[in-house]
Amino acid sequence: MAVAGEQVLEEGGADRASSAVLRSQVACAVLGLVIEKPSHGYEIGQRFERRFGGFLSVGRSSIYAALGSLMDAELIEKLSSHSSTGARRGAKAGASYRATACGARAYRAWLAERVRNDPQRVEMLGRMMLAGVHSVEAALDFVARYERECIREAQELSRPALAAGAGRGGVPGIVERLLIEERRRMIDAQLAWITYARAELRAERASSPGTGERR
Amino acid sequence: MSLLEVEHVTKRYRRGRLERVAIRDVSLEITPGELVAVWGARFSGRSTLLRIAAGIESPEEGSVRFEGRDLRRARDSVLGRGIGFCQMCFSAGQGGLVVEQVAAGLLARRCSPKEARRRGQEMLARVGAVDCARLECHELGGAELARVVIASALITAPSLLVIDEPTNGVDVLERDPLLALLRSIASEGTAVLMSTGDAQGLSGVDRAFTLDGGELQDEMRSEHSAVVPLRRAQAGARRR
Numbered sequence: 001m002a003v004a005g006e007q008v009l010e011e012g013g014a015d016r017a018s019s020a021v022l023r024s025q026v027a028c029a030v031l032g033l034v035i036e037k038p039s040h041g042y043e044i045g046q047r048f049e050r051r052f053g054g055f056l057s058v059g060r061s062s063i064y065a066a067l068g069s070l071m072d073a074e075l076i077e078k079l080s081s082h083s084s085t086g087a088r089r090g091a092k093a094g095a096s097y098r099a100t101a102c103g104a105r106a107y108r109a110w111l112a113e114r115v116r117n118d119p120q121r122v123e124m125l126g127r128m129m130l131a132g133v134h135s136v137e138a139a140l141d142f143v144a145r146y147e148r149e150c151i152r153e154a155q156e157l158s159r160p161a162l163a164a165g166a167g168r169g170g171v172p173g174i175v176e177r178l179l180i181e182e183r184r185r186m187i188d189a190q191l192a193w194i195t196y197a198r199a200e201l202r203a204e205r206a207s208s209p210g211t212g213e214r215r
Numbered sequence: 216m217s218l219l220e221v222e223h224v225t226k227r228y229r230r231g232r233l234e235r236v237a238i239r240d241v242s243l244e245i246t247p248g249e250l251v252a253v254w255g256a257r258f259s260g261r262s263t264l265l266r267i268a269a270g271i272e273s274p275e276e277g278s279v280r281f282e283g284r285d286l287r288r289a290r291d292s293v294l295g296r297g298i299g300f301c302q303m304c305f306s307a308g309q310g311g312l313v314v315e316q317v318a319a320g321l322l323a324r325r326c327s328p329k330e331a332r333r334r335g336q337e338m339l340a341r342v343g344a345v346d347c348a349r350l351e352c353h354e355l356g357g358a359e360l361a362r363v364v365i366a367s368a369l370i371t372a373p374s375l376l377v378i379d380e381p382t383n384g385v386d387v388l389e390r391d392p393l394l395a396l397l398r399s400i401a402s403e404g405t406a407v408l409m410s411t412g413d414a415q416g417l418s419g420v421d422r423a424f425t426l427d428g429g430e431l432q433d434e435m436r437s438e439h440s441a442v443v444p445l446r447r448a449q450a451g452a453r454r455r
Contacts, residue, residue, distance in 0.1 A: 144432055144433060147425055147432065147433065148425075148433055148435060150414075151254060151417060151423050151425060151433070151435050152435055154414035154415075154417040154418070154423075155417050155418070155419075155420060155423060155435060155437045156437070157414070157418060184413075184414040184415050185414075187414040188413050188414050191254075191256075191413075191414065192256070195256040195259075195427065198427055198428070199428075202428070
C-alpha cells in the first residue's frame, strides 16, 4: 500500500542500511521522535527520556550515535540552517533533524514487525504509534504492514520444520501442536483487530477530510 | 500461462435504492497447480469474489478469463468441467447415497451408471471419504461433507477447484487434514482457489490475498508450499 508522496521501498525492506540501523531499538525510538517533530539533538534527548525512559535507559551519547546512524542510512536528514521547522527558541545550538519519507516508511515497517511479538507490545504500540504514526494514511499503512506480518506468520506455521515436531506422537507432539495452535489463535485475534482498526480509520478519514500524511 | 485471470472486477448488489459494492477493482491470476487463499473478514467480499472467479456470477465491470476464454461467454462449457465449484451443502432435494451424489456429475455427461459409480467410489477414496459412500447425504458430519463435496467437484477432472470456506462447520481437529487434502490436490496439478476467515486456512497456501471492504489489500507469496499437517487424518476415524 503506497502512501502518497513517499518513496516506495522494495518489498521486505530492501534497504539493507536502514534494516541494520533499525535493529537498534534506541535508533527506532529516536526515529519515531524525529518523525513526530523535527528537532535538535539535545531536544530529542529530552523527549526520549520523557517518552521512553521507562523502557530504554541510555545516555545522550547513544542518542547522538543513533542520530548519526539514521543519517548515514538516509532515514533522517539535517534541516537547512534557514529553516524554521523544528528550531525551537531556547533549544541548544546544533543541527536540527527531520525524517525523510523513506525513514517514515521504514519506521512503520519496523513497528509492524516489532509489535506483533513483543512482550511489552501494548505499551510499545501506543508509545511508538503516538510518536511516529500521526496521520490516518500513515496509520492505514501501518495496519497493512501489520496484517502482512500476521498473514506471513500464519502461512509459515505450516512450514515442515515447524510442523515436524508437531507430527511426533505422544505428549511432546501434542504440546507442540497446542503451541502452534495458540499462535494461530493469537493471529486470528490480531487479524480481527486489523479489520476493526481499518474500519475505524476509514470512518475517521471519511469524517475528517484532509487528514492525510503531511509529507 | 495463467489458468484464471480476474481483471479489474467490480460487483455491486442493489436492493431498492440502496447499492452496496461487494468487490471493487479486484485483479488476480492463478496458475496451474497453485493453492491460493483469499483471506478476509465477514462481508469483505471473499465469497462474491469466489463466485465470480468460478463463473457462478458475472461482474458488472472487468473480466474473468479461464484458459484464455471469457467466462461470460464460455460459462456453460467451463463450469463443472474446467472449473469445479464446491457448494458446501447438498440441497434438500438431493437424496440418495453419497456415492450417487458424487457420481452425478458423470451421469450428466452420459457416462454409464456402473462406470460413474465406480469412479465415484474411487474419488471418495481419493479424498479420504470412502467410508461415507453408502451413507445418505444428511448423515454426513462437517469434515465428511467437505470431503464429499470436494469429490463431487473433482469427479469431472477440473483444472481449477473453487471452494468457499472449506473449514467452515468442520471440527477443529479435522481442519488440518482437510487443508492437507487441498494442498495435495493442488500439488497434483489441480489449482485450488479457496477463501478463509481464519489463520488456520492460510496453512500451506502458495499465495494469500487479503481482502477488506471489497478491495484487495495485499498478496503474500509463501516460500514453503509443502504443508505438513499438524494433525494427521485418523485412519478409520468414522465409527458407526
